[in-house]
Amino acid sequence: MKKLTxxxxxxxxxxxxxxxxxxxxxxxxxxxxxxxxxxxxGSTIEWIVPSAAGAGNDILARIVAPAMQEDLGANVKxxxxxxxxxxxxxxxxxxxxxxxxxxxxxxxxxxxGRYLDPSKKAAFDRSSFTPIGSFATxxxxxxxxxxxxxxTIKELFDAVKAExxxxxxxxxxxxxxxxxxLRLLENALGLDFNIVHYNSGADKVAAIVSGETDFALxxxxxFFGQYKSGDIKLxxxxxxxxxxxxxxxxxxxxxxxxxxxxxxxxxxSVPSKTPKDVVAKLESALKKAxxxxxxxxxxxxxxxxxxxxxxADVSKMWEERExxxxxxxxxxxxxx
Amino acid sequence: MGFDQLLGGLATVFTPEHLLFxxxxxxxxxxxxxxxxFGPAAAVSLLIPVTFGLDATSAIIMLAAILxxxxxGGTTTAVLLxxxxxxxxxxxxxxxxxMAKKGRGGPALVIAxxxxxxxxxxxxxxxxxxxxxxxLALEFGAPELFLVSxxxxxxxxxxxxxxxxxxxxxxxxxxxIATVGVDSGVGIAxxxxxxxxxxxxxxxxxxxxxxxxxxxxxxxxQKGPLGVPSPLKVARLLPTRTDLQRSAFPxxxxxxxxxxxxxxxxxxxxxxxxxxxAAEKRxxxxxxxxxxxxxxxxxxxxxxxxALAVSSMIPLFTLGIPTSATVAIMAGAFTMNGLIPGPLLFxxxxxxxxxxxxxxxVGNLILLVLNVPLARVWIAVLKVPFHYLMAAILxxxxxxxxSINGSPFDIxxxxxxxILGYIFQLVxxxxxxxxxxxxxxxxxxxxxxxxxxxxxxxxxxxxxGPISLTLIxxxxxxxxxxxxxxLIASMLKKKTTTPIAPKELAK
Numbered sequence: 079m080k081k082l083t084x085x086x087x088x089x090x091x092x093x094x095x096x097x098x099x100x101x102x103x104x105x106x107x108x109x110x111x112x113x114x115x116x117x118x119x120g121s122t123i124e125w126i127v128p129s130a131a132g133a134g135n136d137i138l139a140r141i142v143a144p145a146m147q148e149d150l151g152a153n154v155k156x157x158x159x160x161x162x163x164x165x166x167x168x169x170x171x172x173x174x175x176x177x178x179x180x181x182x183x184x185x186x187x188x189x190x191g192r193y194l195d196p197s198k199k200a201a202f203d204r205s206s207f208t209p210i211g212s213f214a215t216x217x218x219x220x221x222x223x224x225x226x227x228x229x230t231i232k233e234l235f236d237a238v239k240a241e242x243x244x245x246x247x248x249x250x251x252x253x254x255x256x257x258x259x260l261r262l263l264e265n266a267l268g269l270d271f272n273i274v275h276y277n278s279g280a281d282k283v284a285a286i287v288s289g290e291t292d293f294a295l296x297x298x299x300x301f302f303g304q305y306k307s308g309d310i311k312l313x314x315x316x317x318x319x320x321x322x323x324x325x326x327x328x329x330x331x332x333x334x335x336x337x338x339x340x341x342x343x344x345x346x347s348v349p350s351k352t353p354k355d356v357v358a359k360l361e362s363a364l365k366k367a368x369x370x371x372x373x374x375x376x377x378x379x380x381x382x383x384x385x386x387x388x389x390a391d392v393s394k395m396w397e398e399r400e401x402x403x404x405x406x407x408x409x410x411x412x413x414x
Numbered sequence: 415m416g417f418d419q420l421l422g423g424l425a426t427v428f429t430p431e432h433l434l435f436x437x438x439x440x441x442x443x444x445x446x447x448x449x450x451x452f453g454p455a456a457a458v459s460l461l462i463p464v465t466f467g468l469d470a471t472s473a474i475i476m477l478a479a480i481l482x483x484x485x486x487g488g489t490t491t492a493v494l495l496x497x498x499x500x501x502x503x504x505x506x507x508x509x510x511x512x513m514a515k516k517g518r519g520g521p522a523l524v525i526a527x528x529x530x531x532x533x534x535x536x537x538x539x540x541x542x543x544x545x546x547x548x549x550l551a552l553e554f555g556a557p558e559l560f561l562v563s564x565x566x567x568x569x570x571x572x573x574x575x576x577x578x579x580x581x582x583x584x585x586x587x588x589x590x591i592a593t594v595g596v597d598s599g600v601g602i603a604x605x606x607x608x609x610x611x612x613x614x615x616x617x618x619x620x621x622x623x624x625x626x627x628x629x630x631x632x633x634x635x636q637k638g639p640l641g642v643p644s645p646l647k648v649a650r651l652l653p654t655r656t657d658l659q660r661s662a663f664p665x666x667x668x669x670x671x672x673x674x675x676x677x678x679x680x681x682x683x684x685x686x687x688x689x690x691x692a693a694e695k696r697x698x699x700x701x702x703x704x705x706x707x708x709x710x711x712x713x714x715x716x717x718x719x720x721a722l723a724v725s726s727m728i729p730l731f732t733l734g735i736p737t738s739a740t741v742a743i744m745a746g747a748f749t750m751n752g753l754i755p756g757p758l759l760f761x762x763x764x765x766x767x768x769x770x771x772x773x774x775x776v777g778n779l780i781l782l783v784l785n786v787p788l789a790r791v792w793i794a795v796l797k798v799p800f801h802y803l804m805a806a807i808l809x810x811x812x813x814x815x816x817s818i819n820g821s822p823f824d825i826x827x828x829x830x831x832x833i834l835g836y837i838f839q840l841v842x843x844x845x846x847x848x849x850x851x852x853x854x855x856x857x858x859x860x861x862x863x864x865x866x867x868x869x870x871x872x873x874x875x876x877x878x879g880p881i882s883l884t885l886i887x888x889x890x891x892x893x894x895x896x897x898x899x900x901l902i903a904s905m906l907k908k909k910t911t912t913p914i915a916p917k918e919l920a921k
Contacts, residue, residue: 130739131459137746140463158456160819162610163596169610197601199608246868252601274867275599277680277860280742284679284735288552290868303734303749303756376466380749410601 116178116356117152125346126174126182128167130160134279134299134380135183138344141376142213145367150359163251165192165200172202176349178356181210184347186392187399188255194400194407195253204400207347209392210360213368214377215385216297217321218259218340221310223289231314231333234293235269242270248282248291249275253410256282256296259316259340261406263295266337286310297342298323299381316340323381338402344382345392361389419764420542423772426765432472436773439476440780443483447499448491450623451814454484454500455740462747470751471766475773477747481740482534482723482774485683486781489526489716490792494519495807497627501618502683502719504849505691507626509704509711516707519793520651525658525709526716527785529665533717534778536669537676537724541771544677544725548732551677556868557876560861561885562678566685566854568892571900572692573846575705578900580843587834588851591616592859599863611823618684620815620824621831621852625845627811628832631804633839651790653709661713664694672718676725679737685853686722687715688846724774730755731767 117123125143129135139156147154159167159182167182168189174180184207193200220231228234238245249256252275260273274291276282279300285291287309294301298321304310305324312327317339320329330337346364348357365386367373374384387395427433446457458477465473488499493510506526513522554562567585574581594605595615606612653661668690675686694714695704704711727744729735734756736742748755759767795803815828835845869875876882 131456131743134746136459137462137750140459141750144463157820159821160614161821162613165610165613166821197603198613199610243870252598272867272870274864276864277598278739278742280736280745281679284552284729284733284737285555287733287735288555290555303745303754303758306754307734307757309733309756376750379752380746 116359117150119151120153121179122153122155123150123178124174124180125154125156126167126171126180127156127158128160128164128171128183129158131158135185135344137380138214138377138382139183141373141380142364142367145370145373146363149363149366163192163198163253164188165198168192169201171347172206172349174349176351176353178348178352178360181346181348181360184209184345184396186212186343186345186396187258187403188342190400190403191253191255191258191407194404195411197411204396206350208350208352208357209345209347209389209396210357211364211368211389212343212345212387212392213364213384214344214382215341215387216299216344216382217323218295218316218342219298219301219312219321219324219327220293220295220314220316221286221301221305221312222293223286224309224311225289226292226311228293228313231328231330231335234313235267235335238269238271243272245293246272246274246291248285248294249273250279250282250296250300251275251277253407255342256294257410258403258406260295261410262340262403263316263337265406267335283310302381322383323378343385343387343392343395345387345396357389417542419768420538420772422765423768423770424775426471426769427475427773427776431469432475432769432773433776435468435472435476436479436777437780439479440483440777440784442476443480443485444487444781444784446480447484447487447489449814449817450491450497450499450627450811451619452817453619453740454481455743456817457484458740458743458747462743462750465747465751470753471769473751474744474747474753474766474770475777477744478727478770478773479777479780481744482720482777483781485720485723486527486530486785488719489530490523493522493526493712494792494795495627495803496630497807497811498622500683501622501853502687502722504622504626504684504846505687505715505719506712508691508846509706509708511630512705512707513709513712514796518650518707519796520789521653521657521709522712523789523792524651524786525653525661526712527782527789528653528658529661529668529713529716530720530785531778531782532665533669533672533720533722534724534774534781536666536717537673537721538771538774538778540673540721540725541728541731541774544673545728545732548677548728551679551729551737552733552735553879553881554678556861556864557878558881558885559679560858560865561876561882561889563854563857563861565885565889565892566689566850566857568889568896569685569689569692570847570850571896572695573688573844573850575842575844577842580841581847584838584843584845585847585851587838588848588853589855590851591621591848592852592855597863598856598860599867611821615856616827616831616852617818617824618852619818620827622684622849623811623815624828624831624833625835625838625848627807628828629835629839629845631807632832632836634800634804651793657709660709664690664710664714665717667693667697668714668717668719669721671714672721673725675718676722677728677737679729679735680857682738682853682857683719683722685850687719688850690714690718720778731759731771732757734758 127136127139143154143156159170171182193203282294286294314330315321315327316330368386377384488503489506491497491499492503492506493514496507496511498504510522570585596603596613671690694710695701726741729737730741736745745755815824865875
């Protein structure tokens with residue numbers, strides 16, 4: 079009897095594990111070729127998030143997915159495929175069956191760094207994906223410690239010019255968005271920073287609050303809490319018009335610097351051979367979800383701007399950013 | 415901030431709704447802790463969308479309970495099966511499993527629960543006392559963190575067993591495994607064989623499960639069905655008075671170590687509980703019993719582990735900065751529920767902030783009450799004949815490893831690590847230094863690179879400031895007392911024993 083109890087306990091725990099991790103596998107048939115009946119009621123669509131559970135991407139996906147699910151009448155399941163600086167998850171999406179049952183985050187510009195760098199061994203490029211739209215943007219800002227001697231972006235950049243390579247700036251990772259944006263900025267304005275890499279946006283922010291680095295560049299969401307509490311002062315937002323989250327922060331343009339806007343876009347894509355009408359159906363579901371007031375409120379709560387960009391515009395933006403960023407990445411590779 | 419507000423918070427928590435969610439979080443956290451691989455971070459992020467409909471206080475109370483509840487649950491498999499449910503339970507496998515083998519699994523689990531409770535409680539008291547000064551933790555920048563990781567290597571001597579050379583070999587193997595992946599400072603791919611799965615290095619949990627859990631299964635299998643008294647004898651459930659007396663001070667010391675390590679950016683729970691273990695072994699009069707089933711070796715690390723789970727939330731509450739991946743998910747949970755973690759939390763929503771802090775006490779109490787009777791249930795697992803149990807353990811380990819990233823590749827890593835651990839055991843190389851090397855290697859390297867990047871190549875950066883100088887002093891002392899003194903002692907011993915040597919040879 080006692081043995082039996084132990085075995086049941088084990089079995090119970092195992093079934094809980096299954097339920098929690100969702101090892102149930104993908105349900106639904108995948109033979110659908112036309113969109114007339116896409117998605118079949120009760121089928122499961124996988125939203126592949128190429129980062130860990132709890133990362134920024136993941137949290138936003140878990141906000142948007144339930145609203146898409148409601149519109150499509152199918153399950154939209156967020157699946158984390160972490161590893162290889164997102165290459166593992168992106169490979170998975172690029173190589174998935176093009177039936178609309180698999181899509182994933184192809185955030186722009188961060189995806190560019192994954193396939194433009196040959197050492198990352200990505201099994202995809204821009205042509206492997208068809209975008210279904212972008213549901214949110216994150217403006218890029220520059221912040222300093224509240225007691226920093228640099229009160230304006232001009233003071234900071236003048237100091238950089240006076241002592242090239244001395245002023246330190248933190249990034250969230252090597253060859254990530256922050257790093258690439260900093261290199262773009264250096265090229266555009268003829269500056270030279272001492273770029274130091276941290277392991278995450280949080281570590282980068284901590285280094286500003288403690289005063290270990292002189293300034294930091296990154297998405298406004300990563301600075302939001304410290305900006306609100308006054309621990310970090312934002313000097314500029316790299317946009318043409320002010321951000322609604324930080325309306326009092328001057329734009330780069332208004333400070334007299336001619337730099338292209340740098341916001342990152344939370345774009346989603348399916349494998350490129352997915353039928354057009356299936357793509358259209360997913361696009362309309364994503365658009366509806368992104369425009370749901372409750373979803374927008376949650377996105378804003380995460381300091382992310384709900385902004386709908388249609389699939390066609392995402393494709394265009396992707397191409398433009400690729401042209402802009404490719405030389406920067408090539409240059410980073412040469413430095414190794 | 416102070417104890418008045420804490421009492422106010424307690425009053426808020428004592429509503430049926432908040433208590434229910436605290437209980438729910440504790441139970442979920444324990445389950446997650448028991449399941450190897452599937453960690454609290456993943457559980458919290460899966461549940462964040464579920465909490466949208468709840469009131470923010472309930473939601474955060476539940477999610478926080480999952481985090482520290484997992485610290486209790488991870489102990490269970492560590493003691494019973496030598497599989498650390500979480501990486502931070504590695505230290506508990508060392509003596510906990512030995513106690514279980516001797517039929518003292520019950521006392522081991524109960525002591526672990528009691529020590530965890532002490533750790534959690536001291537964590538909360540420390541929270542209230544230290545929170546206003548938490549900014550000081552930021553004084554630990556890259557150079558200081560490098561020195562702290564270097565100091566961590568001094569711990570190896572405590573896990574060396576009889577042969578220091580073997581311990582060094584094991585640590586070197588750990589450091590070697592830690593080099594796999596794309597280097598974060600310069601971007602060079604090392605031992606990745608062009609496989610994206612290897613770019614981020616080998617997963618700690620997969621390696622730890624293989625090295626400790628699988629190697630044990632293999633070792634038992636080698637002994638055959640008669641190798642172990644099967645099923646194991648299970649003697650008394652509750653600890654003896656002596657067990658309790660021996661655990662009291664280790665729990666307090668462990669709590670302090672865990673509390674302070676939790677404040678540091680990026681300090682890993684696994685290294686902290688091992689540090690507490692090493693400290694107890696060094697202080698104890700019964701250091702010979704360590705590794706053979708000493709209760710001190712459970713009480714210290716378990717208290718450290720839970721104090722860390724609480725104190726690691728302090729930088730999030732007071733500065734809005736999450737210092738670990740797990741706490742970062744809590745930060746996400748705050749913002750999702752319309753709260754901004756950081757100093758503003760105490761200004762704008764003090765009732766919420768204090769209710770959450772108070773819930774840590776209530777949650778730890780719930781976990782204690784749940785865990786003591788549960789020990790009886792868990793211990794029943796040991797009555798299952800070993801050959802059935804082994805099959806179940808293997809299934810668990812495959813499932814758990816797969817669930818970390820949904821990646822079959824991690825299973826291969828676990829299997830490879832298991833074979834390595836088995837070979838190490840055959841030739842009597844201790845396993846803990848390997849894990850220590852694996853944990854400390856990246857910290858050491860990253861902070862070294864970062865320090866030099868900040869100083870633009872000036873090594874003087876490691877000698878600046880009182881914290882660095884103090885740390886260097888401690889490292890020098892640790893080397894002198896930990897390595898040089900035993901070396902001299904053994905040389906002196908050799909001299910006195912030399913005359914006997916020819917006789918030995920003559921045999």
